[in-house]
Amino acid sequence: MRCVRPGCSGTYGAEGYCDECGRRAPAGAVPAQPKPASSAAPVSVATTPGSVPTVTGRGSTRGSSRSRGSSRGGLGAGLIELPRVPLRDPATAVMRDPKVSESRRFCSKCEEPVGRGRDGNPGRSEGFCPNCGTPFSFLPRLAQGDLINDRYEVLGALAYGGLGWIYLARDRNVSDSVSDRWVVLKGLINTADEDAMAAAVTERRYLVEIDHPSIVKIHDFVQHPDPKTGVPVGYIVMEYVGGQSLRDILMARRADGQRVLPLAEVLAYAAEVLPAMGYLHGRDLLYCDFKPDNVIHAEEQLKLIDLGAVRRVDDDVSAVYGTPGYQAPEVADVGPSVAADIYTVGRSLAVLSFEFRGFSTTYAGKLPDRAEVPLLVQEESYHRLLVRSTHRDPARRFQSASDMSEQLLGVLREVLSANDAVPRPVVSRQFTPERRAFGTGAGEVGADAVPADLRATGVAGALPLPQVDVLDPGAGFLATLSSTDPAELVRQLESPPVRSTEVSLRLVRARIEAGDLPGAGAVLDEVAAADPFDWRVDWYRGIAAMAADRPGDARVAFDAVYGELPGEPAARLALAAAMECTGDKDAALQLYDRVWRVDRGFISAAFGLSRILLAGGNRGGALAVLDQVPDSSSHHVTAQVAAVRASLHAGGPLAHADDLLRASSRLERLGLDVERQARLTVEMLEAALAWMTATNLPPHRLPAGARVLGHELSERGLRFGLERAYRTMAQIARDPDTKVALVDRANAVRPRTLV
Structure with a gap:
């Protein structure tokens, strides 16, 4: 049913209130809603002079922040469970x-300090600027008890910011005996500031239609005469979010001895x-003044507040507001932009995550x-995220919030x-998955096994490729x-x-x-000339x-892509592979490790990590990584074969019989085909025989009853096993010369017998 109030275009909801003016519907206009079984005492506000308002009654601590279904459940993109921040009682x-505070008092015209104390005497909160005379x-x-627009009853001031005082009020048109609708009124610190007045009007014009679960909801815009001058002053009415700002959360953690989040x-x-x-x-609006103070965490919701600095992308007239240390350096000369907003997010990340002393100086x-x-x-990817988001050149920053969000979530997964x-x-x-x-x-x-060490030429055809942009005009042809x-x-492709x-x-x-390769480089030069910031050029150069x-050269190119x-x-x-090929194995190790921890689909990272660990003598670490290659992977058997070899060779010969026995057990479980089984059997028994010969341990110092691939752990037993393995390989060999060589080796290794 449409609202019956003259001039109002709203309609009555099921709860009985107009969604535009907030007035209660006449009796019988809306079907009655069932009331709770238990009644509640009416809300009362203490009005003793000088006292802090005391709010009582059911629902008094919930406020309007619950009115839009904003308890979303699960911040952090489902990757992390953040601590809940309880809703704050509005009265407190x-x-x-x-x-x-005196340190924040400046003239609105000449920006000189005003209202400062001298000789131990406090400064005046009202007066005239001694430099230019501006009041x-x-x-x-507003004071406690003031009624604004015959609707909003003021309880007191909540806070102040760069653009105005913020007051807590109760919406009389919506509040009833069951619950209150708490709202926030935002006015001006100095009503004589024309820029601030204009910003308030801008806020009303642009923001009342915004509806996003992470942005504070603007309900209304009202005016109230200034108690001193009688001049009408505008106030924005927005929802009350009763939580803590990220800055408050940071300060609370510091009080508990934790310096950062x-x-x-x-x-x-x-x-x-x-x-x-x-x-x-997406609505052609810029936030302009993002900082930890302007984000509220309440229960399981996060909201942007203090939208006074918001302006249109094409606005070249309105005053620009920002905060030193957060505002992008180019804003003073060329004005705000999407890239400048990205900059403020990056700076806020830095302030919250490490002790950033001097960030504003x-x-x-x-x-x-x-x-x-x-x-x-420790966190190189995070450092690179900060570097790009706060780059001094706006063109080098993330060009959209979604681009930054995608990379930020990747960094979060890594962390x-x-x-x-x-x-x-x-x-x-x-990117596509790795091609192989x-x-x-x-x-x-x-016989055609690839070399065990990494070759750059083998990496080039295996790395992932950039995904094709389906909106590109040539995507259909490709x-x-x-x-x-x-x-x-x-x-x-030369005549497309x-x-x-x-x-x-x-x-x-x-x-x-x-x-x-020269032809490929020539085409890349053409692409780079058309778009110097296309990271795919560096990828293909690598x-x-x-x-x-x-x-x-590949390392330089891939490093640019990583940035x-x-x-x-x-x-x-890709960067890890290039580093390993240049001999910088320590740096490659760190990157391989981070890739493998995040995504077990990058099998190359597992082999790279185990290869470097094994070369450094960390056999246990190498085996642990290879064992993490999942059974479902087509490279599971390959990883297990590598683990067998890692057990036999870790920068030198076998160190202990237990390594040999574990390798034997691992190989027996693989169930390889005859040829691969025979080749690995030869490798294992040759290593075992070399170890037996080198150590020359007496039988009583060997594990009792130990057997390697079914052969007794003794020189005689190992020689018989090697003989059999050589003869098996000779049987399946296709080349006659190879057959003869293998038979000769079998005869040579066979222990002396009477027959």
Whole structure:
């Protein structure tokens, strides 16, 4: 039913109130709703002069923050469970002595300090600027009991910020004997400030239609005469969010001895904030003044508040507001932008996650050196996320909130997996899976087995590829290509029906596979000239460099991609391979480890990690990694073969009989085909025989009844086993010369017997 109030276009909801003006419907207009079985006492507000309002009655602590279904359940994108922050009783949130601290008092016109104390005497809260004569006032205009617009009953001041006082009020049109609808009124610190007045009008015009679960809801815009001048002052009416700001949470943790918030928690908060920021950007609005103070965590919801600095993207007239230390450096010259909003999020992440002393002075436009911050040394991906989001050049930052959110979630997965060793894979929007596993030579068995060490040329054809942009004009043409011959593909791609970036990149790949590396480089130069910030150019430069056996050049290229996409395991994998090929195995080890912890689908990372661990003498660590390759993987047997070899050789000969026996048991469980079983049997028995000969242990010092692949653990038993394995290999060998050689080896190793 439509509202009967003259001039109101709203309708009555099932609860009996107008969704526009908030007035109660006339009796009988809306079907009565069943009342709770138990009655509640009416809400009462203490009005003793000088006292803090006391709120009583059922539902008084819930406020309007629950009115929009905002208890969403599960912050942190489902990756982490954040501590619940209980809703705050509105009465306890009201300030007892509302004043603006002297350190924050500045003239609205000349920005000189005003209202400061001298000689031990407090400064004046109201007066005139001694520099330019502009009047100032830092006292709230509204007092307890004031009734605004015949609807909102003021309880007191909640806080103050750069654009205005914030008051708690009760909406008389909606509150009843069961529950209250608490709202927040935001006015101005200084009503003589024309810019602040204009910002308030802007806030009303742009924000009343915004409806996002992580953005505070604007209900209304009202006016009330200034008690001193009688001039009407505008107040924005918004929902009350009764939790704690991220800054409050940080201060509380510091009071408990914890200097910063855990990194995973900080990233989870940002994962909630960025979609809200993206929602504003999608409506051509800029937030402008993001900081930890402007995010409230209440129960299981997170909300952006204090929207006074919000402006349209194309607004070149309104005053620009920001906070030193958070505001992007270019805003003063070119104004706010999406990239500038991204900058504020990155700076807030830094402030919350490590002790960022001097962030608004010494480091106002930069991050501290990585070596100075242990967290950034430990979490390289997070450091790269901060570097890109706060880059001094706006063009080098993330260009959208969704882009930053995607990479931030990747970093969060990495941080969580590094802490609890639980993989958290996700399908990448940027990369395909790895085309094939590289560096698996330690698990290959056969006459054509690949080398056990890593070769750059073998990596080039195995790394993941950038996903094709389906919106690219050439995407349809690329989907029709079916030839697997690189030369034929080059011919087709050189004369395509449509030219586009994706077609050019596919031509680059075809030329690399055909061995035409100079031709591939020429096409990449053309793509880079059209878009200098396309990370795919660096990716293909890296692949081309690996194909040319120039891992040093590939390392530079892949490092650039990692800087652009810090949350992508594929970028870390490629850089790790290039590092290993250049001999920097310690750096490669760290990246392989992080990739493998996050996603067990990157088999190359497991082999790289185990290979470097084994080379360093950490046999146990190498075996543990290889055992983590899942049974469902097509490389499970390859990993187990590599584990057998790792048990036999760890930078030297066998060290103990137990290693030999464990390797034997592992090989027996594999159930390999005859040829691979015979080859590995020869490897194992040769290693065992060499160990027996070198140690020359007496029988009583060997494990009683020990057998290796069914053969007695003695020189005689091992020689008989080797003889049998050589003869088996001779039987299946196709080359006559090979057969003869294997029979000769069998005869040579056979122990002397009477027959």
